[in-house]
Amino acid sequence: MTTANRPARLNRGLLGGLGVLLAVAGALLIAAHLGAFSRISRESPLVPGTAEPHPVVFYLAVAGAVVLALAALRWLAAQFTRMPKRTxxxxxDTGEHGxxxxxxxxxxxxxxxxxxxxxxxxxxxxxxxxxxxxxxxxxxxxxxxxxxxxxxxxxxxxxxxxxxxxxxxxxxxxxxxxxxxxxxxxxxxxx
Missing domain, CATH: 3.30.300.30 (ANL, C-terminal domain)
Incomplete structure (x- = not known):
């Protein structure tokens, strides 16, 4: 069944998923800060070394940004769809006469x-x-x-x-x- 407010389900799903992701990331960071992980030291650097990463990493970052931008545009387009699709x-009968x-x-x-x-x-x-x-x-x-x-x-x-x-x-x-x-x-x- 098509409803008049189709973007609402998409909005709730995206916002709920983002909320869960941020809550898990925050909980992991707090646990790491409190020393819950034995392999992570509070004094260790954030990234190992200062060398520039492989060029493929930059291409992957650009591709990820493009995918994220397209998803954002799709979400924005869904906000303007307020009416169901025409059918x-x-x-x-669909007989021999047409x-x-x-x-x-x-x-x-x-x-x-x-x-x-x-x-x-x-x-x-x-x-x-x-x-x-x-x-x-x-x-x-x-x-x-x-x-x-x-x-x-x-x-x-x-x-x-x-x-x-x-x-x-x-x-x-x-x-x-x-x-x-x-x-x-x-x-x-x-x-």
Whole structure:
């Protein structure tokens, strides 16, 4: 199942792994300082000798830095992914006469257009995820600062969602709504 906040699992995993790594490293350093390891002396130098390392070490350090930078860029890109991926549904039989396909974005666009016409709404992004028989609707709604979010949510659930259910011939569609309230001083740009 795809959720509206996909980067959260990645963030928790990365931060948890980094925390465990730092805790283990800190515990080992404290143990070494207290003399828990017989092979490590407190007076011994940090690195053995002052000779320059083999050139391969520098290449490995650069390769490690590049991998770390790419991982950081991937993490940064995941922060902007707030909506699930679009899918294509196969409708009806896929017999010898061909098949009918419907992009989930095609079904979601009229819902977004409906909601954009409501008072207090500045912008809407709508995505349908899951299968064609059990889709989930994810909405990202930008509103005016003085919009009544409770009334807006009620209108979405009483007007836009039933219209989508009727169009897709489904009895129920789970809905996740995220409201983003615009700044007062911000000027709305129209397309």
């Amino acid at each position: 294509v549904w196969n409708l009806g 098949r009918t396909q419907l992009a989930s974005s095609t079904a979601a666009e009229p819902v977004a257009a409906d909601i954009e016409s409501y008072d207090g709404v500045r912008s809407v992004s709508a995505r349908l995820s899951g299968s064609g028989l059990a889709p989930e609707l994810h909405l990202l709604v930008g509103t005016d600062p003085d919009a009544d979010l409770t009334a807006l949510r009620g209108r979405i659930l009483e007007h836009a969602v039933p219209r989508l259910r009727t169009a897709l011939e489904l009895s129920a569609i789970p809905v996740a709504v995220e409201f983003r309230i615009a700044d007062r001083g911000r000027v709305q740009r129209t397309k």
